[in-house]
Every structure is written in C-alpha cells, then in structure tokens.
Amino acid sequence: MTTTPARPLDLLDIDGLHSEEELAIRALVRRVVDDHVRPNVAEWYERGEVPVRELAKELAGVGLLGMHLEGYGCAGASAVAYGLACLELEAGDSGVRSLVSVQGSLAMFAIWKYGSEEQKSEWLPRMAAGDAIGCFGLTEPDHGSDPASMTTRARRDGDDWVLSGGKMWITNAPVADVAVVWARTDDGVCGFAVPTDTPGFSARVVHHKLSLRASCTGQIFLDEVRLPASAQLPLARGLKAPLSCLTEARYGIVWGALGAARDSLHTALDYAGAREQFGRPIAGFQLTQAKFADAAVELQKGYLLALHLGRLADAGRLRPEQVSVGKLNNVREALGIARQCRTILGANGISAEYPIMRHAANLETVLTYEGTSEIHQLVIGQRLTGLAAFA
Numbered sequence: 001m002t003t004t005p006a007r008p009l010d011l012l013d014i015d016g017l018h019s020e021e022e023l024a025i026r027a028l029v030r031r032v033v034d035d036h037v038r039p040n041v042a043e044w045y046e047r048g049e050v051p052v053r054e055l056a057k058e059l060a061g062v063g064l065l066g067m068h069l070e071g072y073g074c075a076g077a078s079a080v081a082y083g084l085a086c087l088e089l090e091a092g093d094s095g096v097r098s099l100v101s102v103q104g105s106l107a108m109f110a111i112w113k114y115g116s117e118e119q120k121s122e123w124l125p126r127m128a129a130g131d132a133i134g135c136f137g138l139t140e141p142d143h144g145s146d147p148a149s150m151t152t153r154a155r156r157d158g159d160d161w162v163l164s165g166g167k168m169w170i171t172n173a174p175v176a177d178v179a180v181v182w183a184r185t186d187d188g189v190c191g192f193a194v195p196t197d198t199p200g201f202s203a204r205v206v207h208h209k210l211s212l213r214a215s216c217t218g219q220i221f222l223d224e225v226r227l228p229a230s231a232q233l234p235l236a237r238g239l240k241a242p243l244s245c246l247t248e249a250r251y252g253i254v255w256g257a258l259g260a261a262r263d264s265l266h267t268a269l270d271y272a273g274a275r276e277q278f279g280r281p282i283a284g285f286q287l288t289q290a291k292f293a294d295a296a297v298e299l300q301k302g303y304l305l306a307l308h309l310g311r312l313a314d315a316g317r318l319r320p321e322q323v324s325v326g327k328l329n330n331v332r333e334a335l336g337i338a339r340q341c342r343t344i345l346g347a348n349g350i351s352a353e354y355p356i357m358r359h360a361a362n363l364e365t366v367l368t369y370e371g372t373s374e375i376h377q378l379v380i381g382q383r384l385t386g387l388a389a390f391a
C-alpha cells in the first residue's frame with residue numbers, strides 16, 4: 001500500500017504503462033505549456049486573439065508540428081507520444097492543441113500523404129519549423145456534417161485549375177501561408193495546396209466566438225483562384241482523402257480532451273481543499289467527493305481508451321470507427337467533467353481567474369468539430385448494424 005495522495009491520473013498507476021521516452025515527451029510538452037501557454041492564455045482568451053506565429057515557433061522548437069510524421073523535418077514520433085503531447089497542450093487550452101492538430105494532422109498530413117514530392121519539399125520543412133502556417137478548408141457555410149454536398153468547385157482551364165466558392169470555420173485561415181482546399185471537380189472531390197497570396201484568395205476572421213477564443217478561426221473566399229496543375233494534391237481522390245485527414249486529427253482530440261478534463265479536475269481538487277464552508281474544507285463533503293470520484297473514474301477510463309487506440313495506431317491497426325468511439329466518449333466525458341468541476345468552484349467557477357469555464361466553453365467546440373458527437377454515434381451505429389443512417 002502506498003500513502004501517496006491519489007491524483008486524477010495515477011489512481012490506477014497508468015504511468016506504468018508508458019515507456020521512459022513517452023514520459024519524457026510528456027514532461028517536455030508539459031514544461032512548454034507551463035512556460036508559454038499558461039501565463040498568457042487567459043488574456044488571449046479574453047481578447048479573442050492568439051499570437052499564432054510566435055506560438056507556432058515555440059511549439060516547433062520542441063518538434064510538436066507534424067510530430068507524428070516521418071521525414072521533411074518532422075519528428076517521426078509514435079502515435080502515443082503524439083497523443084500525450086495533445087493531452088498536455090489541451091491541458092493548457094483546446095485552442096493551442098487545435099493549432100497543433102490543424103497544422104500537423106490536417107494541413108501537413110494532407111500534403112505528406114497525398115502531395116507530390118515537390119509539394120512536400122516546398123511546404124513540410126517550413127511547416128514543421130513553424131515558418132509557414134497551414135489551414136485545412138473542408139467545411140462550407142451550408143455544408144458541415146455533409147461535406148459530400150460541397151459547392152466549392154475547381155474547373156480546368158488549359159493546364160490550370162480555377163477554384164471558386166468558399167469555406168467557413170477554418171482554423172488559422174486568416175494567418176495561413178498555405179490552405180489545403182477541398183473542391184468538387186468533374187472527377188469528384190480533389191485537394192489543392194493553395195498559397196494564400198494567390199490572387200482571388202482571401203480570408204477574414206470569424207468574430208463573436210464564445211468558445212475556442214484562443215484560436216484564430218476564419219472564413220475563406222475563393223474568387224476565381226487560378227492555380228497551376230502542380231497545386232493539385234495528386235494522390236487525393238474523392239472524399240475519403242479529407243476524411244482520412246480528419247481521422248488523424250480526431251485521434252489527437254481523443255487524447256486532447258482528457259487534458260482539458262484533467263486540468264479542470266486538478267483545479268477543482270486544489271480549490272476544494274482550500275475553500276471552507278460550514279467550518280470545513282468543501283473537499284470533505286460527501287457530495288463533492290462523489291463529483292471527484294466520478295470525474296476521476298471517467299478520466300482514467302478515457303485515458304485507457306486513448307492509450308489502447310494509440311497502441312493500435314502504432315501497430316498500424318487503428319480503424320476510423322475506433323477513433324469515433326474515442327472521440328465520442330472522451331469529449332463527451334471531458335465536457336461533463338469540466339461542467340461538474342465548475343460547480344465545485346461556485347461563483348469563482350465562472351471567472352477567467354480559473355481555467356475551468358474556459359475549458360468547458362472550449363469543449364463545446366471540440367464536441368462539434370472534426371465530426372459532431374451525433375455523426376460519431378452514426379459511424380458507430382453503422383458499424384454495429386451494417387446500415388448507414390447518414391450517407
């Protein structure tokens with residue numbers, strides 16, 4: 001028996017399931033978050049502005065951009081190590097983890113997996129170094145869960161492509177150097193690496209967000225954007241290409257959401273130990289302890305699920321519907337944990353002095369983007385019944 005006080009993630013000695021290298025990467029990312037995110041994030045959030053370029057350089061400095069990709073200046077880390085990094089980043093803020101997810105798992109992965117050698121050499125080393133920012137444009141104002149209905153078009157004009165249409169809710173679009181844009185062609189959905197200084201391309205910031213405020217979100221306008229044939233991602237054929245990128249990013253969310261939950265639980269535990277009502281710490285009340293117990297149990301179940309999916313990914317055996325299980329469960333439970341922990345802080349729980357309300361608000365976005373929780377239920381339902389309810 002140990003007398004060490006139980007903390008949310010070591011109740012079950014889960015750390016013993018990790019290699020030394022994984023724990024070292026986790027410690028490194030935790031330090032980066034402590035040094036560069038925690039001191040500033042409440043202010044970024046209140047202002048609704050985040051210094052994307054400066055932050056990207058800091059994160060690139062420790063190999064976090066495209067960290068699970070091989071070659072082209074990327075770190076080539078394991079899926080589990082990447083997941084741990086996402087968890088620690090999102091313990092700082094979901095917006096910061098989103099920056100890393102969009103850069104590495106969406107924009108860089110799309111070019112890495114489906115791009116030409118020329119596109120990879122042009123963009124990936126700069127993106128890994130944080131010198132070029134990428135975004136990933138799939139969602140449109142009228143087509144979110146159903147991207148197959150997209151209206152953005154790419155038509156041939158001689159050897160060139162001409163893109164017209166628009167994308168909505170695109171993370172980092174207003175600051176990006178390259179936009180991976182998905183468009184309908186006569187041959188189905190195709191992807192394009194679009195330099196954002198191409199005439200006809202413009203992006204504007206989406207204001208008035210009440211969630212994910214420490215993240216830059218934008219709308220993209222494509223007004224007859226003329227691109228050389230070499231801008232097309234040659235290996236991307238059909239909607240399964242962008243969907244495979246989303247599976248990559250969702251995998252990071254499976255881990256990331258746990259970070260927001262863990263930070264909420266740590267904050268509530270610290271607060272409840274110090275806050276007294278009725279002459280005793282509120283941590284000593286049975287109802288408070290029930291909240292802590294339920295949160296810790298869900299957090300650890302979610303962690304074991306994430307780790308299992310990570311080990312499957314590292315063995316090359318992770319299937320998309322398994323990622324849906326992880327995203328559905330871990331984001332839903334993380335949001336529940338954040339909401340419960342918020343109540344433990346009472347009125348202070350709604351203050352930006354503490355991170356919990358920010359995490360809870362962020363997790364509303366995380367519940368919706370990269371496939372809503374309903375769509376993931378339908379993916380799982382299809383796997384169980386053999387019937388597609390949404391195609």
Ligand SMILES: Cc1cc2nc3c(=O)[nH]c(=O)nc-3n(C[C@H](O)[C@H](O)[C@H](O)COP(=O)(O)OP(=O)(O)OC[C@H]3O[C@@H](n4cnc5c(N)ncnc54)[C@H](O)[C@@H]3O)c2cc1C
Nearest residue numbers: 136137138139144145169170171212368369370372374390
């Ligand atoms: C802050 C933020 C950042 C984002 N970043 C990006 C990005 O970088 N790139 C990008 O391409 N997109 C991005 N998105 C968009 C995101 O992926 C979409 O919002 C998401 O896919 C849902 O689409 P929608 O908002 O149009 O909702 P809708 O598709 O209109 O859905 C509305 C509701 O209807 C439900 N619904 C829809 N269809 C069905 C069905 N068949 N059965 C049952 N229920 C259904 C949904 O689950 C949801 O509850 C971002 C979104 C946010 C909020």
